[in-house]
Structures are given as C-alpha cells and as structure tokens.
Amino acid sequence: MTASRLTTPRSFSASPPKQEIADLLTEARERTVLLISGLSDEDLHRQHDPLMSPIIWDVGHIAHFEELWLTQNLDGAIEFSEMPGMYNPFEHPRATRASLALPTLAQMMERLREIRVRVFDRLDSLEWNDDNPLLKGGYVYNMVLQHEYQHNETILQTLQLKKGAPYQPPHRIAFASPAESGVRGRAPESGAMVSFAGGRVTIGTDDRAAAYDNERPQHEVELRPFLIDRTAVTNGQYLDFISDGGYDRQELWSDAGRRWVTETGAVAPKHWFRDADSWFHRIMDVTRAVDRARPVCHVCYHEAEAFAKWAGKRLPTEFEWEAAASWHPASGRARGFPWGDSAPTSKLANIDQLSFDIAPVDTYDSNVSPVGCYGMVGDVWEWTSSDFGGYPGFQSFPYKEYSEEFFGPDYKVLRGGSWATRPGAIRNTFRNWDYPIRRQIFSGFRCARDA
16 A cells, blocks of 8 residues: 555544554655745745745644644543644734744754654554544544645645745646546536525534544535536636626625725735736736636635625525535435545546646536536635534534634635645535635635525
8 A cells, every 4th residue: 555545534434554544644744745845944934924824834733733633642631732832823823923933944854754753653552442532433643634634725825825936836737637537528508507406405424533523413404495506606707797897886795895895905806917908817836817717716705795696696505515515316315525425536626736726617527416516626615605603413522623613603614625625635524614805715606596
C-alpha cells in the first residue's frame, strides 16, 4: 500500500490498520510540503492579508494540533482542545500572528519531523480501545488528517492573496479527460433548473469515524417541492448581472448587503479587473479573460443573495442543497457523494488542489446527483441561505471550539468543496461556514426557487 494512493479517511467499522494510518499521515504531510515548496522564508512569514495567517503559522499549527491529539490527548483524557502558546488560534487572532517569533522554515521542518517521530512511536504502541470514542473507528486520526487537509486549503487561500509575484504552483495536473470523466461534450443550458419533488429526506450522518460533530446526528426533515440550478452560477451569468447594473441596484441587496457594497466599493468578484471593455481575473499565476463557462468564484454571501434576487430566484437552504446532492428518490436513501458512495477522486470532480484552477461546468459529466444537479462537489464552495447551527440532538465532540462556538446567525453555511479541497475533507454531509462578507474563500453558489 503506497501513500500516494491514499487520500481519503474511511469510515471504519473496526480499528483501521496502523500502516494505513501511517501512510495517510505521510501523504498528507507530503502535500503540505509540496504546496509551500519554492516559497521563500519572507513569503512564508509575511502577512499577505489581515484575514489570513502567515503561512509558516499554519504549518506550525498543523504540527502542534497533531502533537496534541495524537500524543497528549490520545488516551481520551482531553487536557486541551488547542495547544496553548504560539499556535493557539484563540490566543492569537490572525491579524496578530505576523508579530509572533515564528521559526524559520528549516526550524519548522525539524519540528515537523520531531513531532511525527513521536506520533508514529505512539501509533506503534497503541492498543485500540473502543471504549475511548477518540480511538473508536480511528476517529482521532481521521480528525487530524482532515485538519491538515483543511489547512492546505487555507494556505491556498493565502497564496491566492499573495503579495508580490504570484504564487507559482510546483506541480499541475490537467482536468480529467473525456475518457476519464465520461464527458460527452454537452454544455449545460445557462440557468437551467432541475426539480426536487419534496417530501421527507434524511440529512446528516451518524458516522463517528470520519464525520465532524456538526454533521451529526442523521435526522429527517420535510421539504417542500423546489427547483434548483443544474449547475453553479457561471461567470457568464454573473457578467450579465454586472452589465445590468447589479451592484448599483439597491433593491437587489439586503440592508447588510448594501452596507457591504458601500463600505467596500465592490463592483465585481474578488480578483476580477477591467481592461477597456473586457473583464479579466487571476487565479494563482494565471490571468485570463473571464471565461463565461466556468463557475463564478470569490463572491461573498451578499453578492450571491443579490444575484439570486436579480434572477428571480433565491439561495437554497442547506437542507435543500444536501437533498439535491444526495437524495435518490427511487431508492429512498441518501448517497455519500453526488455520483454514489465511491470515494471522491480528481477524476470524478475538480478537487484535490493540483489543477490550481476552476473547470468549465461541463468538464466532469459523472459528477451528477440523482436528481440531475451537476458539480455539487468540487470547483467552488456554494453559499446557502442557512445560518450555522447544531442539528436536533447535537452533541459537541471532541471539543466545542470546533463547531459549537460558531453556532448562530453570524455565520452562513457553505456546501460542496472547491478545487482546493482534498478528497478526505468533503462529502455530501460536510458543512463549511464563514461570515457573509468573506470573499477570500473559493466560494460560488447556485440558486433555487419554490416549485
């Protein structure tokens, strides 16, 4: 079993093989190191944007989170939820982290090595104990893996904001070929919608090996019939919104949205710019004319909400989104992923980072949900209208600061993952969240409408 083939934590019903855990941890670290390879110490320590940490801080946080949970807390006697000190995100807000005495890259690499040696030594001596919920099904190892995967995406968000010369990806893969993805050259109709008949559906999961606490417990909800966009909103559709004065038409924006537009002066998605009569945008080191066929990216919740109103639609609730992505009406059950229950790969969807780009919406024809929604995993996170909160019967585990501290109306839920999301950190039940003003995330949206 080679590390390069392992990228997805599994929902083990029994204790996972130790070698498989070691391979997954090794592969995750190889990806982290790959993403930062080629960056100077100056780039790693620089505060590229007040919203983001210096990249070297993220790397240190990955290491110390792993040390805490895979050595100190492993027996179930949880002393801390975050390691006290320099890499504690609650002690040190992002905007202040550049002032910390952060180590050099060489020092950090040695620290990563030292911690990993202790983690592997502890893994070798580990005795599985299903009475310890951290160990049952390998949960704590899956949690630490997903934590590193998620910080990989955070690092890429920072690199998209990088000051100075644009980030040069160290390695790129092409989008899936037609033979791999099943593409038949069929471009979806712009703005086309599919219908969901409504009824009782299951939301969330009871998995306790890989899923986070905010995805549990699985429960039933009753949905009214609705329509939902077959694809994410494209650049072309969004250009039409801009051309129709979308940013200037106050009736399209909520009170909070109007304040945001006034304060920011936004006239287009982040990283877009105009040259003469044409719009261009940049993704990492590539600048090109805005491609009408690709999903729009780097828009905040307020922009998504205003576009939906302009289009005579609305944003879907997260339950509508999950039902459209997962529910199979004929079988009466939810799938793990839009295409089925097989693990996600970069051949099924535009995920796993190494494309360093957003694909045209008709690229991965296998990435279709049972009701006919295309691309609900990959390319861009999709804003929903839902506030972030706990499901009925929610229980915080293993620490409330991961989810529960963020419950409430200040955060909106996003679903689906992006091109920068690793396969092990996405599934139909996965819930992301952020402030409605955030645009540094790789975020887009699709619209819905009452049937």
